Amino acid sequence: MQKLTTQRQAILDVINLSDKHWDADEVATALKERNNPIGIATVYRGLAALAELGLIESIQLADKKRYERASKDHHDHLVCQVCGMIEEFCKTEIERLQEIVAREHGFEIQDHQLLLFGICKSCKTGEK
Ligand SMILES: [Zn+2]
Ligand SMILES: [Zn+2]
Numbered sequence: 001m002q003k004l005t006t007q008r009q010a011i012l013d014v015i016n017l018s019d020k021h022w023d024a025d026e027v028a029t030a031l032k033e034r035n036n037p038i039g040i041a042t043v044y045r046g047l048a049a050l051a052e053l054g055l056i057e058s059i060q061l062a063d064k065k066r067y068e069r070a071s072k073d074h075h076d077h078l079v080c081q082v083c084g085m086i087e088e089f090c091k092t093e094i095e096r097l098q099e100i101v102a103r104e105h106g107f108e109i110q111d112h113q114l115l116l117f118g119i120c121k122s123c124k125t126g127e128k
Contacts, residue, residue, distance in 0.1 A: 004050075007038050007042060007046060008046045008049060008050060010031060010034075010036050010038065011027060011031070011038070011043060011046040011047060011050060012050055012055055012056065014027050014030045014031060014034070015027070015050070015056050015067055015068065015069050016069045016071075017030070019068070019069070019072070020068065021059060021066040021067070021068050021077075021086045022066060022067050022068065023064055023065070023066050023067075024040060024043050024044050024047055024064075024065075025040070027043050027047065027067075028040050028043045031043070047065070047067050050067075051067060054070060055070055056068065056069060056070050057069070057070050057072075059077060059086075059113065059115065060113070060115075061079060061115070062117075066086070072088075073090070074090060074095075075088040075089060075090040076088070076089055076090060076091075076094070076113065076114035076115070076116075077089075077113075077114070077115050077116070078115075078116045078118070078120070079115055079116065079117050079118075080118065080119060080120035080123055081117055081118065081119065082119055082120070082123040083120065083122070083123050085120045085122075085123075087120070094114065098112060
């Protein structure tokens with residue numbers, strides 16, 4: 001594997017820190033807090049490159065991409081359009097149905113993302 005630049009390694013380290021779904025601004029802030037500030041344009045390019053290499057996962061939201069560590073088990077996402085909360089789920093039946101749909105179309109799935117957009121429980125009930 002090609003060696004990562006120091007900057008890309010630093011970005012990867014931040015993503016791997018937690019289970020969060022990071023956007024570029026949050027990664028830049030975390031880098032600054034770790035006394036390793038990297039310009040936002042470089043962070044954007046680094047995130048795209050790391051996702052391309054399969055070292056992190058990207059999620060395409062309506063307005064931007066978010067990234068998470070690639071070492072998690074497969075899962076899909078619930079996205080709250082009020083507060084931005086992202087929750088993970090994995091439903092065996094859904095995974096299985098996708099395989100059936102693909103087979104019916106003579107299609108071979110290589111990857112998939114399922115995003116459900118809506119309003120989370122606490123935004124709906126006003127409870128936090
Ligand atoms: Zn919410
Ligand atoms: Zn996730």
